[in-house]
Amino acid sequence: DPLITAKNLSKYYQMGEVRVEALKAATFQLYQGELVVILGPSGSGKSTLLNIIGGMDQASEGELFYQDVPLHTADSKKLTLFRRNDVGFVFQFYNLMPNLTAHENVSLAAQIVTKPLPVDETLGKVGLLDRQNHFPAQLSGGQQQRVALARALVKNPKMLLCDEPTGALDSQTSIQVLGLLKEFSRTYDKTVAIITHNTAISAIADRIFHLKDGRLADVEVNNNPVPPE
Numbered sequence: 001d002p003l004i005t006a007k008n009l010s011k012y013y014q015m016g017e018v019r020v021e022a023l024k025a026a027t028f029q030l031y032q033g034e035l036v037v038i039l040g041p042s043g044s045g046k047s048t049l050l051n052i053i054g055g056m057d058q059a060s061e062g063e064l065f066y067q068d069v070p071l072h073t074a075d076s077k078k079l080t081l082f083r084r085n086d087v088g089f090v091f092q093f094y095n096l097m098p099n100l101t102a103h104e105n106v107s108l109a110a111q112i113v114t115k116p117l118p119v120d121e122t123l124g125k126v127g128l129l130d131r132q133n134h135f136p137a138q139l140s141g142g143q144q145q146r147v148a149l150a151r152a153l154v155k156n157p158k159m160l161l162c163d164e165p166t167g168a169l170d171s172q173t174s175i176q177v178l179g180l181l182k183e184f185s186r187t188y189d190k191t192v193a194i195i196t197h198n199t200a201i202s203a204i205a206d207r208i209f210h211l212k213d214g215r216l217a218d219v220e221v222n223n224n225p226v227p228p229e
């Protein structure tokens with residue numbers, strides 16, 4: 001069974017007289033354990049789509065289910081619980097709390113969810129146990145993003161949503177972060193969705209969603225996904 005089922009999802013923004021169609025009737029499913037890369041130029045609707053899947057926003061039209069749970073009719077309280085317990089988020093600029101250590105950043109996320117993983121174990125999975133008492137400013141960009149990965153993973157969600165997770169990293173560090181995301185999907189059976197406009201990243205994907213002008217133009221199956229290089 002799919003983890004996410006989307007039927008004809010559309011999102012409109014009214015800007016005075018002008019109606020912007022950010023997402024146009026997107027229909028797709030996301031399966032447990034698959035890694036999907038969402039490709040498209042700036043303004044094609046990638047963030048809009050990810051925000052709706054993650055319960056940070058709701059579609060104007062269409063249906064969205066998490067397993068059997070309808071999200072398109074969920075109230076804000078239900079959506080908040082869904083975001084908190086069932087989705088791990090990773091952002092381009094990490095979004096760590098600057099006044100908390102790596103360990104404290106991950107603990108904070110663990111404290112507010114219903115089924116967290118042990119914090120130390122999670123920091124170990126991203127290779128950061130030796131840096132756990134450092135503050136974000138004392139860590140490299142790649143290390144900060146690994147703290148953010150641990151913060152997402154510690155919630156033990158079935159799904160990780162990543163918005164340009166390597167957009168601020170050099171190529172060597174990007175490979176490390178993508179390798180961890182690949183491992184999360186392969187080894188821990190997480191559904192991972194990655195927004196990017198870097199077409200090279202699609203090599204690691206099981207499927208590639210191509211967005212054009214708000215439309216899901218093509219879903220490409222990658223029969224031979226490779227580790228990041």
Ligand code: ADP
Binds near residue numbers: 020044046
């Ligand atoms: P991408 O992530 O691919 O760059 P977005 O999903 O951010 O694309 O945006 C898709 C379209 O929706 C763009 O035309 C953008 O200007 C518009 N849009 C996004 N958010 C808003 C908003 N809050 N209000 C009005 N228009 C928006």
Ligand code: ADP
Binds near residue numbers: 080083084089095
């Ligand atoms: P709450 O803080 O009430 O749990 P939020 O919508 O603020 O609800 O966030 C829910 C979850 O979504 C958080 O636990 C966090 O993992 C993630 N999240 C949302 N927005 C951000 C952000 N800007 N930076 C980091 N995590 C975020």
